[in-house]
Amino acid sequence: MANGRGENVLTEARLRELYAGRLARRPADRASCPTPEALQALVRREGVEEQRLRTLDHTMSCAACRADFDLLRTVERAGSELAGTGRSARRTWLLPAALAASLLLAVGIGRIALAPDSDDVVRSGPTAGAVQLLAPAGEATAGDSLLFSWRPTPGATRYRLEVLNASGDVLVEAETSDTMFASEAVRRLAPGDYQWWVTALGSPDPRRSELRPLRLTR
Structure with missing residues (x-):
């Protein structure tokens, strides 16, 4: 068929x-x-x-x-x-x-032919460095509420936030139509070194920020 x-x-x-x-x-x-x-x-x-x-x-x-x-x-x-x-x-x-x-x-094809039910398929990988991150700057206290924020990206209708550990595993993932997001899941992360980035979605050319370090201290 x-x-x-x-x-x-x-x-x-x-x-x-x-x-x-x-x-x-x-x-x-x-x-x-x-x-x-x-x-x-x-x-x-x-x-x-x-x-x-x-x-x-x-x-x-x-x-x-x-x-x-x-x-x-x-x-x-x-x-x-x-x-x-x-x-x-x-x-x-x-x-x-x-x-x-x-x-x-x-x-270098990007995400195509991944799944028949996906409505978020793109035909090339995100362009690195296009989304400008604002906060957090680099260090925060573990257990505190963190507000992630970034500048608006032209053409984007929503954004995907990912927080990774030192091994590159995604520990926190969320999508929002806003340019800021407070994640309760981040409050449960143990002290240590992490990274985070944001991908702008909804346009023919998805864009992604740099990977920013985040250190959670006691």
Whole structure:
């Protein structure tokens, strides 16, 4: 049966072809960047911890790798959610997470053909650095109520806030149509080092802020 989204579905063979071509054209200035496999290991928390920490350290300081990392987390999360609902067998909509993550990352396609019921599919990864963050600046007291705020982004109808731990796991995620958000979930976070960013949604070209450090103290 045909469906209205067929033009967005990519076969494994086509992805492999695009993947090979993309790697052959990888810019020289990204020679020092982690491989797609290293970023995937970071997302899945697999492999040697020391290597993951080196990958994380580079990723947090490299806009291109941050965009790749965000894409990998999106694909991985989509795979987990579909597996939980029994829809992961529909391979025309979602490739196996390991293949999709490395191929979509290398090709630079973005989030397409992730799930048939998604109404928030975009055709390219968010543009890093477009959303300007305001507060919190960098340090706060654990247990206190935190107000996250950022400047309005032209064309955006809503925003997604994510707070990550030092391993890159998303601990707090929320969406709002406002340019500020007070998260009760953040009050339950233990003292430690975190990062947060905001993605502007609703326009043909989703935009994302820088990844800002957040230290919670006692």
